[in-house]
Amino acid sequence: MQIPRTHYQVERFTLPNGLRVVLSPDRSAPVVGVAVVYDVGIRSEPEGRTGFAHLFEHLMFQGSTNLEKLAHFRHVQGAGGTFNGSTHLDYTDYFETVPSNALERMLFLEADRMRGPRLTEENLQNQIDVVKEEIRVNVLNRPYGGFPWLKLPPVMFDTFPNAHDGYGSFTDLEAATVSDAAEFFDRYYACGNATLSVSGDLDLDETRKLIEKHFGDVPSRPAPQRPDFDEPDLSEERRESYVDALAPLPAIAAAWRVPNPITKFGEYLPYVVLAEVLTDGEASRLVERMVLKDRSVTSVGGYLGFMGEPFEVRDPTALLLQAHMPPQGSADKVLATFDEELDRLANDGLAPGELARTQARMATHLLRETDAVLGRALRMAVLELQRGNPGLLNDLPHQLSEVTEEQIRQAAAALRPNRRASIEVMPGGGQS
Amino acid sequence: MTTTLPDLDENRPLTLPLQAEVTLPNGLTIIAIQRRSVPLAEVRLRVPFAETPLAPSSLISQTLLSGTSKKSTVEIAAELQTVGGGLNAAADPDRLLVSGNALVTGVDRLLELLAEVLFEASYPDHEVDTERDRLADRIQVALSQPSHLARVALLKRMYGTHPYAVQTPSVEEVRAVSPQDLRNLHAQRVKAAGATLVIVGDLDPEEALAAAERHLGAWDGGGSPLVLPDAPALVPGPLVLADRPGAVQSSLRIALPAVRRTDPDHAALQLANLVFGGYFSSRWVENIREDKGYTYGPHSSIEHSVAGSSLVVSAEVATEVTAPALVETLYELGRLASLPPAEAELEQARQYALGTLQLGMSTQAGLAGLASTYAGFGLRLNYLAEHAARLQAATLDDVRRVARDHLAPARGAVVVLGDASKIRDEVAAILPVAS
Numbered sequence: 001m002q003i004p005r006t007h008y009q010v011e012r013f014t015l016p017n018g019l020r021v022v023l024s025p026d027r028s029a030p031v032v033g034v035a036v037v038y039d040v041g042i043r044s045e046p047e048g049r050t051g052f053a054h055l056f057e058h059l060m061f062q063g064s065t066n067l068e069k070l071a072h073f074r075h076v077q078g079a080g081g082t083f084n085g086s087t088h089l090d091y092t093d094y095f096e097t098v099p100s101n102a103l104e105r106m107l108f109l110e111a112d113r114m115r116g117p118r119l120t121e122e123n124l125q126n127q128i129d130v131v132k133e134e135i136r137v138n139v140l141n142r143p144y145g146g147f148p149w150l151k152l153p154p155v156m157f158d159t160f161p162n163a164h165d166g167y168g169s170f171t172d173l174e175a176a177t178v179s180d181a182a183e184f185f186d187r188y189y190a191c192g193n194a195t196l197s198v199s200g201d202l203d204l205d206e207t208r209k210l211i212e213k214h215f216g217d218v219p220s221r222p223a224p225q226r227p228d229f230d231e232p233d234l235s236e237e238r239r240e241s242y243v244d245a246l247a248p249l250p251a252i253a254a255a256w257r258v259p260n261p262i263t264k265f266g267e268y269l270p271y272v273v274l275a276e277v278l279t280d281g282e283a284s285r286l287v288e289r290m291v292l293k294d295r296s297v298t299s300v301g302g303y304l305g306f307m308g309e310p311f312e313v314r315d316p317t318a319l320l321l322q323a324h325m326p327p328q329g330s331a332d333k334v335l336a337t338f339d340e341e342l343d344r345l346a347n348d349g350l351a352p353g354e355l356a357r358t359q360a361r362m363a364t365h366l367l368r369e370t371d372a373v374l375g376r377a378l379r380m381a382v383l384e385l386q387r388g389n390p391g392l393l394n395d396l397p398h399q400l401s402e403v404t405e406e407q408i409r410q411a412a413a414a415l416r417p418n419r420r421a422s423i424e425v426m427p428g429g430g431q432s
Numbered sequence: 433m434t435t436t437l438p439d440l441d442e443n444r445p446l447t448l449p450l451q452a453e454v455t456l457p458n459g460l461t462i463i464a465i466q467r468r469s470v471p472l473a474e475v476r477l478r479v480p481f482a483e484t485p486l487a488p489s490s491l492i493s494q495t496l497l498s499g500t501s502k503k504s505t506v507e508i509a510a511e512l513q514t515v516g517g518g519l520n521a522a523a524d525p526d527r528l529l530v531s532g533n534a535l536v537t538g539v540d541r542l543l544e545l546l547a548e549v550l551f552e553a554s555y556p557d558h559e560v561d562t563e564r565d566r567l568a569d570r571i572q573v574a575l576s577q578p579s580h581l582a583r584v585a586l587l588k589r590m591y592g593t594h595p596y597a598v599q600t601p602s603v604e605e606v607r608a609v610s611p612q613d614l615r616n617l618h619a620q621r622v623k624a625a626g627a628t629l630v631i632v633g634d635l636d637p638e639e640a641l642a643a644a645e646r647h648l649g650a651w652d653g654g655g656s657p658l659v660l661p662d663a664p665a666l667v668p669g670p671l672v673l674a675d676r677p678g679a680v681q682s683s684l685r686i687a688l689p690a691v692r693r694t695d696p697d698h699a700a701l702q703l704a705n706l707v708f709g710g711y712f713s714s715r716w717v718e719n720i721r722e723d724k725g726y727t728y729g730p731h732s733s734i735e736h737s738v739a740g741s742s743l744v745v746s747a748e749v750a751t752e753v754t755a756p757a758l759v760e761t762l763y764e765l766g767r768l769a770s771l772p773p774a775e776a777e778l779e780q781a782r783q784y785a786l787g788t789l790q791l792g793m794s795t796q797a798g799l800a801g802l803a804s805t806y807a808g809f810g811l812r813l814n815y816l817a818e819h820a821a822r823l824q825a826a827t828l829d830d831v832r833r834v835a836r837d838h839l840a841p842a843r844g845a846v847v848v849l850g851d852a853s854k855i856r857d858e859v860a861a862i863l864p865v866a867s
Binding site for chain 1: 435436437438439440441442443444445447467468469470471472497505506507508509510512513514515516517518533534535536537538559562565566569570572573575576577578579678679680681711712713718721722723724725726727728729748749750779780783784785786787788790791793794795796797
């Protein structure tokens with residue numbers, strides 16, 4: 001099957017204040033996606049302030065230079081649009097999808113908060129409460145909360161930036177102050193530390209003028225030096241477990257370090273494909289073996305990066321495999337089967353057609369994500385931020401399809417038990 | 433520095449995509465829609481499934497793709513993957529929905545494989561056994577999730593003895609399903625009559641119709657589909673408190689009466705719901721999240737099923753503020769039921785409703801979902817334009833009237849899932865609690 005190529009036009013420029021901009025016109029629907037991405041995430045938050053990057057993201061919605069609290073939401077939705085923001089390990093994004101007649105309004109809103117959010121004690125306390133409820137919904141009041149994205153990093157990593165809980169402890173969240181927030185903004189939310197991306201129903205010249213009008217006078221501040229968060233690879237296996245009081249059934253996740261996704265992209269890509277060879281659909285290696293044949297697990301998944309975003313994560317990161325087990329499931333057996341199947345791939349290679357069909361399906365997944373203007377704007381903003389190469393979006397399906405069987409075998413061979421970190425969920429009872 | 437909010441440019445017209453439609457002699461309707469944005473195709477097959485037995489209906493969606501007389505489950509999956517494709521199935525009390533996508537060059541092959549599954553799914557004993565255990569495990573996990581437990585309690589409260597009342601089978605019911613039960617259900621109910629196939633993508637609609645007809649023209653019609661009785665009207669009454677010992681949050685749910693999509697009041701009710709709590713910039717969300725900090729993601733939406741519509745208000749709130757959150761919710765419902773909204777609130781909600789219609793149509797997957805859902809209610813995409821016109825025309829008086837008739841707290845059915853030992857007394861001070 002021929003892997004198709006997209007031809008999104010990509011226009012890049014940098015404003016005098018250092019803000020990098022990516023425009024990608026596509027007039028097939030009267031909507032635009034707007035994304036602003038800052039080069040700061042969970043790994044950059046200070047010790048004693050776990051969860052701060054995410055809490056700060058909330059504060060960016062609480063009013064800004066010219067906007068009262070609640071105004072941002074009302075102006076986006078009152079223009080027929082949707083909005084959100086999210087905090088990741090290596091970046092924080094803010095975005096809107098709107099009918100294209102609202103483009104200039106969105107640029108105004110994003111520029112206004114890039115000049116500075118309104119940081120008040122009242123808003124801070126309110127958003128600490130909201131974030132605590134978010135953590136209760138997503139972690140504390142449900143089974144498998146934070147599994148494995150919050151539970152596995154502390155097993156694999158030793159340094160605070162990589163190992164700590166990115167949602168944050170209630171103690172740390174409650175200790176946050178307005179001046180912490182002001183410092184965090186000053187340090188990390190410089191326009192030289194951000195990218196702006198607009199995709200969809202736009203005119204290039206007109207949009208460029210609007211961006212210069214709204215963002216041109218955002219004060220220039222230097223981007224902070226990003227620390228190297230690298231840690232040595234594991235030399236012996238690490239394995240831990242915990243009891244999840246709400247979980248009725250056992251589960252396990254395992255991770256292995258992979259090459260630097262940015263500086264060693266060519267060596268990294270085979271791992272992205274390997275994860276799919278192992279787990280994408282009923283015809284994948286681990287689903288066929290473990291779910292359908294052995295029945296040792298009820299589901300198994302594999303992906304790159306603790307938040308499952310292979311092209312939006314920096315070093316150090318990992319390939320993860322996670323499995324949910326039946327009542328009498330054995331984590332030992334699951335890990336042993338992972339090893340066996342990786343050995344089999346490394347030694348015997350792939351079946352005829354196996355690699356090509358996996359790559360074809362990956363192309364569909366990638367193209368599908370980029371059909372939405374926002375999917376395109378977000379991915380291009382991060383590709384610009386981390387790689388200076390938003391046009392990679394057009395090439396990704398092809399680059400993945402050029403990964404060879406030999407590269408897959410080598411990647412599988414590198415996932416040895418002595419380099420593995422794993423975390424097991426022991427069911428604590430379940431039905432409450 | 434620009435300090436004033438830029439005006440909106442003029443509204444973009446709502447343009448429907450190029451499409452074609454045919455109903456085959458076997459009763460299958462095929463709708464093909466063009467969106468050339470990415471070289472893919474989306475497929476949705478909706479088969480009427482009213483009055484199917486619950487446990488077999490749940491399990492058939494997990495085993496439909498588990499093998500045919502010619503291919504194993506792995507072979508079906510591998511052949512789909514070869515064209516960049518994938519299929520999956522899901523069932524609810526209204527329909528069986530088979531969803532999929534593929535590289536557009538593979539859509540013909542995807543339809544061929546879909547037809548093979550529809551004509552010859554074999555429900556092999558071993559595969560059914562595997563999927564039965566998986567489904568039982570999944571149900572056990574669902575029973576530990578507050579969102580699921582709250583949903584179960586709410587549906588039971590809303591629908592009484594109607595088939596909508598229980599939508600998840602018990603583990604025991606699932607374990608009792610045999611492969612032959614699935615084969616029988618498939619033979620009786622996975623039929624072309626009344627089914628709708630939607631294909632959206634980088635394709636010529638007429639050619640897509642021809643391809644679908646080539647593969648599915650021989651699908652057995654099977655007579656007229658069964659129709660569910662209308663869902664019963666909501667009966668107000670005391671609050672139902674479902675106990676979840678140790679819960680650190682309470683799940684608050686209120687069901688209210690709604691109208692169908694085709695009802696003349698639907699647009700006004702949608703706007704009233706938005707003003708109340710249907711989007712972030714609503715009274716209720718601004719109150720209980722942005723002012724009080726009681727909750728993270730409260731939402732309120734109109735849910736349309738074939739046999740009836742309802743409005744459901746949902747929030748997860750900290751255990752210690754369960755009663756105050758309930759008070760604020762009842763207050764905001766009552767306020768909108770008794771006083772008209774401000775003109776600006778209505779206009780903001782109207783723009784949101786109109787804009788999100790445009791956003792929903794702007795992807796292949798979005799169009800496929802809309803076209804398939806509407807088809808299940810006998811509607812077509814032109815409903816979008818008609819609905820937009822009704823949203824434009826709705827007046828303050830309309831919104832006030834429907835809010836009184838639908839959002840008044842006295843009309844609601846309230847369910848709270850939480851740690852009863854901590855919340856019962858406080859909640860009982862606000863509303864009568866069913867014993």
